Amino acid sequence: MTKDRKSGPTGSDAPGPDLKSERDQFLKKFTRGAKLTDDFLREVEQLQDRLRDLEAENAGLRAKVEADEAIRELLGKIERLETEKRELLNRYHRVEEVNSEFTARVQEVESEFANLANLFVASNQLHSSLSPRGVTRRIKEVLAQLVGAERYCMYLANQDNTELVPIAYEGVAGSALTPVKISDSELGQALLKGAASVSDHDPTAGTVQRPAAIIPLSVDEKTVGVIAIFSTLAQKKRFDTVDFELFKLLGQHAAAALVSASLFAHTDRKLPGLEAFLDLSV
Amino acid sequence: MAEYSCLIVEDSPMMRQLLVFALARVRNLRVTEADDGVDGLRKLASARYDIIVTDINMPIMDGLKLVKRVRMDPIHKDTPIIIITTEGSQEDRQRALQLGANAYITKPIQAPQVIATVKELLKID
Secondary structure, eight states: OHHHHHTOTTOOSSOOHHHHHHHHHHHHHHHHHHHHHHHHHHHHHHHHHHHHHHHHHHHHHHHHHHHHHHHHHHHHHHHHHHHHHHHHHHHHHHHHHHHHHHHHHHHHHHHHHHHHHHHHHHHHHHTSOOSHHHHHHHHHHIIIIIIOEEEEEEEEEOTTSSEEEEEEEESSOGGGOOOEESTTSHHHHHHHHTSOEEOSSOGGGOOSSSOSEEEEEEETTEEEEEEEEEEEOTTOOSOOHHHHHHHHHHHHHHHHHHHHHHHHHHTTTOOOOGGGGTTOOO | OOOEEEEEEOSOHHHHHHHHHHHTTSTTEEEEEESSHHHHHHHHHHSOOSEEEEESSOSSSOHHHHHHHHHHOTTTTTSOEEEEESOOOHHHHHHHHHHTOSEEEESSOOHHHHHHHHHHHHTOO
């Protein structure tokens, strides 16, 4: 066909008017087509750019939504953890309370145990001797070592129960101690009442005239004497519960141990024969 | 679990009994008793002790002399010593501590205080 155009019916290389017009039209169309193509390609490019932007925007939005969800989840988790923390703190405080109650109870039990040990040792020692001197020494030990008495005296009532006679003492001169009338003395009153008397004053500052404590001594429900604690050691500022228990124990056991030891000494330390125990059935 | 040994040097049988009762509350503590300072030294020569609890006023050899002797003993020179006494003045306390005692407890003793002091010196809970 090209060949045909080149060698047209005119025999010249120049195109004929129709062809020219056709070519111009074609060129015009082609140019327009090219322009359209360019426009189209530009549009495609723009659309592609737009698409990329939209995709990026979409990705961003998706990420944001995901992040929001993650934040919501995290917030939920924080709330759950906060609740858990509050519960754990409450539990911790409860356990702490129980623990401190338990510690206080242990200390109470330990203190009670120590008091019982004191009473047991005192009782055990009072009855571990069968000589009057040995019993007296042990009574003095209980007073000095367990009660913390510094100056004290043990008195026994005379036969006609009119006077209290000092029989053992510590920390005071013997000359300072004389028999005391039961009827008109503080010691006598304690004996008659049969109840321990404890001064409200500082026990370290007590005197022979104003004892810090008076403990009546009983044998078989009869009061036979008293122990007067005139004053206590400097570090013993007050009497505690265990001291009152020790007073009670001394009141009930000291004189009995002393009487038993005296009777045993009077029998030349001979143990009673079996016949002495034969009629004990109750 | 470590086992500890304690020597009580005290002439009063009642105080010894009380200290034995108190120290029975310390787990893994084996207690040996001595009647006075000389008996205490004899026992220290025949065995090793982790802690010594001694009275001051004792016949034959008192507690302060015992502390001096213990501090010269190569085996027990660093052994903690607790002094138990009726003397409560600051001077007596200072004197005992200067001689090498580690703690000072006044009579009448409180078992929880004795237990706490022994545990503290032995560094046990």
